[in-house]
Amino acid sequence: MRERKKQATREALQEAALRLAMEHGPANVRVDDIAEAAGVSPRTYNNYFSSREEAIVAAVTTERESRIAGAVTRKPPGTPLADAVRDALVEQYTDPGEHRREALLLITTDPALRSAFLNSPAALEHPLAEAIAERLGTTDTQTARVLAAGVAAAVRIALETWIHPRTDGLVVVSGSLPDLLRTALAPLAPALSAAENQTPEGR
Numbered sequence: 001m002r003e004r005k006k007q008a009t010r011e012a013l014q015e016a017a018l019r020l021a022m023e024h025g026p027a028n029v030r031v032d033d034i035a036e037a038a039g040v041s042p043r044t045y046n047n048y049f050s051s052r053e054e055a056i057v058a059a060v061t062t063e064r065e066s067r068i069a070g071a072v073t074r075k076p077p078g079t080p081l082a083d084a085v086r087d088a089l090v091e092q093y094t095d096p097g098e099h100r101r102e103a104l105l106l107i108t109t110d111p112a113l114r115s116a117f118l119n120s121p122a123a124l125e126h127p128l129a130e131a132i133a134e135r136l137g138t139t140d141t142q143t144a145r146v147l148a149a150g151v152a153a154a155v156r157i158a159l160e161t162w163i164h165p166r167t168d169g170l171v172v173v174s175g176s177l178p179d180l181l182r183t184a185l186a187p188l189a190p191a192l193s194a195a196e197n198q199t200p201e202g203r
Helices: 002-024 031-038 042-046 052-061 064-074 081-093 098-109 111-136 141-162 177-198
Strands: 163-165 171-173
Touching: 002 031, 002 052, 002 098, 031 042, 031 052, 052 098, 052 111, 064 081, 064 111, 081 111, 081 141, 081 177, 098 111, 111 141, 111 163, 111 177, 141 163, 141 177
Parallel strands: none
Antiparallel strands: 163 171
């Protein structure tokens, strides 16, 4: 019950943050405004988010990390780990949902929000490490964590390449995000395969 209440509070805060940002512009939204709109105190807000930008971005990226980890875990036995990770990431990062496209445009064109968005792949590390360890059938959490951290870094690089600020301050989307993700993840494929081959199932 407590965890459900915490999750409901987090969702209320991030949805309020996004709604206010869309209505008034990110620069005109204060943490106090978000907290009031969600029906909580500013102190409670600070228990969930460290900035307004983090809350606004979370409204778009929330649950993506668990969906990616779940997709990796559910891939049929025999699917190479590198393929499972790549396919899960491409699917979740290239289908934001119609109701989130306008929000994503807001985020990518505001410098502070864009920075928070580019930092968001870091949240992928923990759930993905658990999914990789489960997929490998190993208790070697260090290897899984290193691989997951590498994947998160590759995703960030792909997003940085995709969302490219110009010298005049405008932001352009450069290239195909699915292709950029595949290219960024490609150097990690040998490491993912090597970890898979070292497990009892892979030998």
